[in-house]
Amino acid sequence: MNLAELNKVAAAMVAPGRGILAADESTGTIKKRFDSLGVESTVDTRRDYREMLFRSADAMSKYISGVILYDETIRQNAKDGTPLVKLIEKTGALPGIKVDKGTKALPFCPGEVITEGLDGLRERLAEYRGLGAKFAKWRAVIDVGEHGLPSYSCVAANAHALARYAALCQDEGIVPIVEPEVLMDGSHDIDRCVEVTQWVLKETFQALFFNRVALEGMVLKPNMAVPGKKSAKRASVAEVAEKTLKVLKACVPAAVPGIAFLSGGQSDEEATAHLDAMNRMGALPWHVTFSYGRALQAAPQKAWSGKSANVAAAQRAFGHRAMMNGLAALGQWKADLERKAA
Numbered sequence: 036m037n038l039a040e041l042n043k044v045a046a047a048m049v050a051p052g053r054g055i056l057a058a059d060e061s062t063g064t065i066k067k068r069f070d071s072l073g074v075e076s077t078v079d080t081r082r083d084y085r086e087m088l089f090r091s092a093d094a095m096s097k098y099i100s101g102v103i104l105y106d107e108t109i110r111q112n113a114k115d116g117t118p119l120v121k122l123i124e125k126t127g128a129l130p131g132i133k134v135d136k137g138t139k140a141l142p143f144c145p146g147e148v149i150t151e152g153l154d155g156l157r158e159r160l161a162e163y164r165g166l167g168a169k170f171a172k173w174r175a176v177i178d179v180g181e182h183g184l185p186s187y188s189c190v191a192a193n194a195h196a197l198a199r200y201a202a203l204c205q206d207e208g209i210v211p212i213v214e215p216e217v218l219m220d221g222s223h224d225i226d227r228c229v230e231v232t233q234w235v236l237k238e239t240f241q242a243l244f245f246n247r248v249a250l251e252g253m254v255l256k257p258n259m260a261v262p263g264k265k266s267a268k269r270a271s272v273a274e275v276a277e278k279t280l281k282v283l284k285a286c287v288p289a290a291v292p293g294i295a296f297l298s299g300g301q302s303d304e305e306a307t308a309h310l311d312a313m314n315r316m317g318a319l320p321w322h323v324t325f326s327y328g329r330a331l332q333a334a335p336q337k338a339w340s341g342k343s344a345n346v347a348a349a350q351r352a353f354g355h356r357a358m359m360n361g362l363a364a365l366g367q368w369k370a371d372l373e374r375k376a377a
């Protein structure tokens with residue numbers, strides 16, 4: 036393992052004022068997004084949409100440090116025949132790849148899932164490296180249920196899989212994004228989210244240690260501490276920022292170069308405001324930025340709606356969200372910047 040090289044890539048992924056574009060929706064997930072816009076999901080429409088994002092030169096070169104791709108996309112060419120990976124590299128951003136194979140029901144743990152994809156992973160990582168991937172992503176999913184969920188079995192099995200994946204990545208010269216996502220579905224309050232997030236992070240870092248993962252060569256992609264979507268008890272921006280940082284400081288060693296949050300179903304502006312508030316709270320032991328899927332793409336997707344005539348408007352919408360989140364990663368975002376653009 037060349038840890039200096041891994042650390043350099045990890046540091047670039049969380050460079051000040053930049054964050055990661057999660058464009059790694061599986062074919063099923065992007066179909067759902069396109070369905071809601073009335074756009075047919077085909078190999079070509081998926082290519083056109085993602086090409087539109089990667090050709091947003093201003094957004095990509097100023098605010099995006101890396102792009103997480105899906106298997107189909109890392110092999111795909113733009114309409115003019117240029118590999119999409121080359122378009123990304125030209126902007127200065129790093130190409131990355133989602134390598135997990137999604138979730139399956141966890142036996143004897145009703146309602147809970149385990150992320151699969153370890154079999155053959157070493158070989159797939161070597162191939163992806165050849166295709167230009169500098170980093171990878173694996174997402175574990177933890178549901179905060181009404182009746183005592185998550186179970187120990189679910190938390191431990193997912194932490195173990197994340198750590199096995201991360202070790203394989205580092206051994207193959209690829210920086211792992213370690214993503215243990217505590218879902219914001221459900222009616223639990225913010226304190227229950229904090230409690231579960233703390234447990235999940237403790238288990239994850241213990242598994243990373245036992246699997247000999249070098250913390251300097253990874254990026255953590257956690258959820259923020261937020262109330263469940265159906266919780267009647269809402270939390271202010273300041274409360275989310277404070278509670279999220281408290282749990283991260285208690286669980287994430289300073290050797291980790293950066294934390295890049297998922298948006299997880301927060302609105303675009305909430306995701307930006309929360310990130311900004313954390314970065315305003317003063318000196319943190321790691322860089323704190325975004326690795327957003329929905330919170331970066333909802334606006335450009337809507338503006339695009341499958342029409343080539345809308346490409347410029349969609350790129351403006353993407354540029355705006357990228358800039359807002361780039362500012363939030365520096366603690367320099369202001370709500371009235373949103374109003375001005377609207």
Ligand code: 13P
Binds near residue numbers: 298329
């Ligand atoms: P969201 O920001 O939409 O949660 O997506 C990030 C991601 O990559 C989930 O795995």
